[in-house]
Amino acid sequence: MAHTTHFFDDSEALAQALADALVAVLVRGLVARGRASLALSGGSTPRRLFAALSQRDLDWSKVSLTLVDDRDLPPGHPRSNAGMLCGILAGSPASAARFLPLRAPEGGPAEGLVAALDWPLDAVVLGMGTDGHTASWFPGADRLDAALDRDQPPALLPLVAPGAPEPRLSFNRSALLRCRDLFLHIEGKEKQAVLAAAWEPGPLAQAPIRAMLFQDEVPVRIFTTPSPDGGSAP
Numbered sequence: 001m002a003h004t005t006h007f008f009d010d011s012e013a014l015a016q017a018l019a020d021a022l023v024a025v026l027v028r029g030l031v032a033r034g035r036a037s038l039a040l041s042g043g044s045t046p047r048r049l050f051a052a053l054s055q056r057d058l059d060w061s062k063v064s065l066t067l068v069d070d071r072d073l074p075p076g077h078p079r080s081n082a083g084m085l086c087g088i089l090a091g092s093p094a095s096a097a098r099f100l101p102l103r104a105p106e107g108g109p110a111e112g113l114v115a116a117l118d119w120p121l122d123a124v125v126l127g128m129g130t131d132g133h134t135a136s137w138f139p140g141a142d143r144l145d146a147a148l149d150r151d152q153p154p155a156l157l158p159l160v161a162p163g164a165p166e167p168r169l170s171f172n173r174s175a176l177l178r179c180r181d182l183f184l185h186i187e188g189k190e191k192q193a194v195l196a197a198a199w200e201p202g203p204l205a206q207a208p209i210r211a212m213l214f215q216d217e218v219p220v221r222i223f224t225t226p227s228p229d230g231g232s233a234p
Contacts, residue, residue, distance in 0.1 A: 042081025054092035132207030136168035
């Protein structure tokens with residue numbers, strides 16, 4: 001399946017364009033079904049994206065927001081992706097969305113979350129680390145085989161990995177491929193080089209992003225900086 005790549009000169013231009021693309025997908029869902037759903041990735045890279053989304057004019061009260069993955073930490077912890085996302089959205093139009101955290105109040109996967117989401121999700125936004133991981137599918141993670149197994153039903157898994165200082169919670173591959181639109185957001189030449197290497201055939205466990213690249217179910221729209229020729233693509 002053909003994937004597409006959109007290059008931008010800087011992070012702000014990328015964030016605005018990706019926010020526009022996501023809002024277009026959500027509007028399509030609202031028009032077709034009266035509701036829409038979006039799963040976002042955490043970490044430092046998408047902060048500008050969250051800020052851009054927070055100001056978009058949309059009937060956010062009919063949108064369900066969740067995360068692709070998160071650290072198994074309380075939302076008040078500074079490394080909680082849920083806390084970061086909700087903090088950026090607080091007081092904005094997007095704070096009206098229904099946010100569904102991955103973590104149960106007492107810790108561990110939120111019971112009933114998979115059943116509570118309206119599948120397929122309208123959009124999923126993935127990130128990627130310099131080790132080739134996406135979601136919390138780190139090379140060497142204890143449940144990596146289960147997370148990548150396409151024959152497993154959609155699930156939210158706890159994972160522990162040598163590359164992650166805290167226990168993680170992550171949707172599996174089957175869940176994240178149950179979406180209408182799939183995006184990959186990466187920034188910097190180092191990650192571009194990692195992605196280029198991931199396009200070469202090899203074990204999924206060595207570079208788990210391959211699990212989302214080498215599939216023919218949902219085309220991936222890659223949004224990345226910097227542009228190789230100094231220009232940006234719309």
